[in-house]
Amino acid sequence: MKDKKTKFIFVTGGVCSSLGKGISTASLGLLLEGHGYKLSIIKMDPYINIDPGTMSPFQHGEVYVTEDGAETDLDLGYYERLTNAKLTRKNSVSTGQIYYEVIMRERRGDYLGRTVQVIPHITNEIKKRIYDVANEDDLDFLLVEIGGTVGDIESIPFLEAIRQIRQELGKTRVLNVHLTLVPTITVAGEQKTKPTQHSVKELMELGILPDILLCRSSRPLTDDLKSKIALFCNVSERNVISAVDISHSIYEIPYMLHENKYDEVVLEHFGLPVKPLHLPEWDAFIKSLMNPRKKVTIAVVGKYISLQDSYRSIYEALTHGAVANNAELEIVRVESEEIERKYMGKLDELFKGVSGILVPGGFGNRGIEGKIATIEYARVNKIPLFGICLGLQCAVIEFARHVCGMENANSTEFDPTTPYPVISLLEEQEMIDKLGGTMRLGAYLCVFKDGTKIKSIYNTDSAMERHRHRFEFTLKFKQIFEDHGMVLSGFYPENNLVETIEYKDHPWFICTQFHPEFKSKPVKPHPLFKDFIRASLENTGQ
Ligand code: GLN
Secondary structure, three states, X not given: XXXXXXXXXXXXXXXXXXXXXXXXXXXXXXXXXXXXXXXXXXXXXXXXXXXXXXXXXXXXXXXXXXXXXXXXXXXXXXXXXHOOOOOOHHHXXXXXXXXXXXXXXXXXXXXXXXXXXXXXXXXXXXXXXHHHHHHHHOOOEEEEEEOOOEOEOOOHHHHHHHHHHXXXXXXXXXXXXXEEEXXXXXXXXXXXXXXXXXXXXXXXXXXXXXXXXXXXXXXXXXXXXXXXXXXHHOOOHHHEEEEEOOOOOHHHHHHHHXXXXXXXXXXXXXXXXXXXXXXXXXXXXXXXXXXXXXXXXXXXXXXXXXXXXXXXXXXXXXXXHHHHOOXXXXXXXXXHHHHHHHHOOOHHHHOOOOOEEEEOOOOOOOOHHHHHHHHHHHHHOOOOXXXXXXXXXXXXXXXXXXOOOXXXXXEOOOOXXXXXXXXXXOHHHHOXXXXXXXXXXXXXXXXXXXXXXXXXXXXXXXEEEEEEEOEEEOHXXXXXXXXXXXXXXXXXXXXXXXXXXXXOOOOOXXXXXXXXXXXXXXXXXXHHXXXXXXXXXHHOOO
């Protein structure tokens, strides 16, 4: 360790999933930064996959991409949006990664003579990952969220590792937070503590004593209930914190937790002074979030619409853009296959009352024609359109077919025998036969062309933006597209890859091969999202 002795906060979850462990961990990060501390956050996922890159969004929600190109759990998105922590692949750990590392070491002969076991070899590797992050960044706090629910077989090695860390460093350096559910039985209107008691019992059997119980409930816990939980679960009453359901936006969570003294109790645990919170930018964001003066309706046309988490960063970035324009955001979620089934030729009906349309990223053939029809509709009717990754690729196909006269133009991802492969694989991608971690991933430079709309929106010559794709604009068609009026407005200079496109005679039609949504924050809305919302408001005369 460096001179600064990093303090560790381990967050586990009990009773069931989806209680908001990721958001509450990110919120604690924000609050601790508001007290002047430097921190980072690690997510430890007990699944065997090396990363969620190969999982379906229906299984896992969005795959969040870090600057250095790691494909990670979407909780890292919350960490980056709420805190200043700079996250890399080291902040996303899975059982798969841990075992892979230990098995490789065994094959090299590093453990020669010894039996390789869960304890100590697997647990040592878990601890090493935690200590490495703490050592590198000279942090005041390292928050570690353990994925899954206590009681799952997969999470046991992680829980054992954090038990050992508490043993090694003691209570003054380590805090255990356990997030549980206190349900209300609707008929009796009574709040029940038993699930929490059972969950804590399970944790104690593994040798972990929780210091703080964060209790998710539909209404605040009464004092009586708190003292009951405290008595049965062996924590002080003050350390039983209400995490009450919020009504309007997830961004209310940090201050809800602050009002329930979460940050105060955390600082007290470590014997640190409790001073007033200082989060002026956050305050300003919350103020405009809660007092909108306009309303904007954006349609998101995608393939994984039924699951809210599949496009999590897109929805958040749209919210940031709306708040920056003092507008309340309504998102109309449109399943692109539904367009193919019901709305071809009737898009007016579908997009009635919509101010702007966003076509997000995706993979595979399903719903592509619905997206292409949407893009044509927005181009022709001059409705603001924001295409991201696959959204750009569909816009290129649309333009090729309907403006350049390239009948049956397509991406080779959807039609390998198309006569006009306007989107295709780079040669280096053609050689790849494995799926995991092999896309064009992470931040690359994009240089904007002079005089373009995108350059004036960014107000810089270039930007680093994050990618997650295999297919690209096919450069041999560049001239034809330009001759027909498409502006190729941004390039990756190294090998001239097309990164962004736009149309001159359209109020707002911008598509990016990169994913700008990953870098938008409440206190720092992404310029493209902010300007897209501005143009959408303008489109409906606001
Ligand atoms: N399927 C496309 C590709 O791999 C687009 C990917 C995406 O939208 N993230 O290039």
